[in-house]
Amino acid sequence: MKQTLVLKVNSQEPDIDKVRVAADIIREGGLVAFPTETVYGLGADALNSKAVLALFEAKKRPLDNPPIVHVENVSDVYRLAKQISPKAERLMREFWPGPLTLVFKRSETVPEVTVAGLDTIAIRMPQHKVALALIRESDRPIAAPSANLAGRPSPTSAKHVFDDLNGRIDAILDGGPTRIGVESTVLDLSVDPPQVLRPGGTPLEALRKVLGDVKLHPFVAAEKELPIDKTRSPGMKHKHYAPNADVIIVEGAISAVVGKVKELADAYRLNGVKVGVLATDETIAAYRADVVKSLGSRFNLAVIAQNLFRLLREFDAEGVDVIIAEGVPTEGLGLAVMNRLRKASGYNIVKVE
Ligand code: TXA
Numbered sequence: 297m298k299q300t301l302v303l304k305v306n307s308q309e310p311d312i313d314k315v316r317v318a319a320d321i322i323r324e325g326g327l328v329a330f331p332t333e334t335v336y337g338l339g340a341d342a343l344n345s346k347a348v349l350a351l352f353e354a355k356k357r358p359l360d361n362p363p364i365v366h367v368e369n370v371s372d373v374y375r376l377a378k379q380i381s382p383k384a385e386r387l388m389r390e391f392w393p394g395p396l397t398l399v400f401k402r403s404e405t406v407p408e409v410t411v412a413g414l415d416t417i418a419i420r421m422p423q424h425k426v427a428l429a430l431i432r433e434s435d436r437p438i439a440a441p442s443a444n445l446a447g448r449p450s451p452t453s454a455k456h457v458f459d460d461l462n463g464r465i466d467a468i469l470d471g472g473p474t475r476i477g478v479e480s481t482v483l484d485l486s487v488d489p490p491q492v493l494r495p496g497g498t499p500l501e502a503l504r505k506v507l508g509d510v511k512l513h514p515f516v517a518a519e520k521e522l523p524i525d526k527t528r529s530p531g532m533k534h535k536h537y538a539p540n541a542d543v544i545i546v547e548g549a550i551s552a553v554v555g556k557v558k559e560l561a562d563a564y565r566l567n568g569v570k571v572g573v574l575a576t577d578e579t580i581a582a583y584r585a586d587v588v589k590s591l592g593s594r595f596n597l598a599v600i601a602q603n604l605f606r607l608l609r610e611f612d613a614e615g616v617d618v619i620i621a622e623g624v625p626t627e628g629l630g631l632a633v634m635n636r637l638r639k640a641s642g643y644n645i646v647k648v649e
């Protein structure tokens with residue numbers, strides 16, 4: 297494929313001519329990356345098997361891990377899914393457009409490849425003017441996994457998409473950095489109580505306010521790798537983002553965390569290892585290492601979520617051998633942040649008190 301076309305658009309008032317160029321590409325079976333409020337997605341016509349197959353290839357994604365299908369209006373959900381419960385309807389009213397993906401029984405109109413042969417489909421309505429305009433102008437649901445190469449952190453800017461996928465996809469709609477920075481929450485309503493398969497941009501606390509009881513899938517709740525059995529979230533069994541560096545997470549009371557991070561950083565450096573520390577605004581001054589970066593204030597988990605994937609990419613680019621990261625509270629968006637960090641570390645977690 298030739299050089300990828302980059303179309304800059306205003307995220308508040310997207311230039312309709314550029315959106316139409318991108319929508320034409322989608323309708324012709326091509327691949328377009330676009331911003332959402334969470335991360336950039338790599339879009340293809342969800343009803344076109346060939347286009348969806350090309351999408352898996354461009355990302356080097358295993359065929360048994362289905363993408364999320366993005367819609368622009370709720371009536372599309374009734375075409376793509378069946379047995380839509382009152383609970384689901386309430387969630388759509390409360391949280392859409394927004395960073396919540398719901399898993400439904402699928403209807404027969406959806407091609408097998410789009411759902412990786414499952415009898416369910418994951419759907420969401422993104423809260424981003426560019427994404428919504430693209431779906432509307434394409435006039436079809438858009439299958440879109442995160443627009444990174446498999447194994448890399450999800451992209452929170454068009455540059456991240458370009459770095460991973462230039463020459464592999466047709467176009468990128470560049471609407472600037474994404475607001476939330478971690479992917480949507482994936483919720484399975486086929487079980488009672490409903491289960492979070494992936495924590496994300498919609499906090500667990502917000503779901504509980506509406507639904508009452510909501511559980512974390514055991515894989516999400518676990519702070520270690522669980523043996524893989526039959527899982528309802530296909531993504532769980534795949535290797536996630538793992539930096540070239542080893543990652544160690546230090547979790548616990550903050551003063552003890554700072555002490556332990558310092559101790560580990562000093563010990564590695566004495567052995568000639570290139571050390572990166574992932575700190576926070578409140579603690580960054582305490583550290584000496586080869587590369588020290590702050591995620592933001594510990595009191596603003598939304599900012600920490602926004603910065604996470606960009607900083608992980610930066611550490612990769614700097615070529616550190618070890619990343620030592622402070623744990624952050626698992627409230628609100630912190631649960632998604634810690635889920636991604638723990639996975640990146642391969643559950644290499646040091647607990648301190
Ligand atoms: O915020 C997001 O969700 C972003 C933006 C682009 O919308 N998309 C995203 O897609 O993160 P992706 O493909 O990287 O992650 C989709 C997740 C995977 O964990 C996948 O296993 C899960 O959704 N999934 C997809 N279909 C499913 C299904 N039928 N049942 C359970 N999980 C499903």
Ligand code: MG
Pocket residue numbers: 441442450
């Ligand atoms: Mg992804």
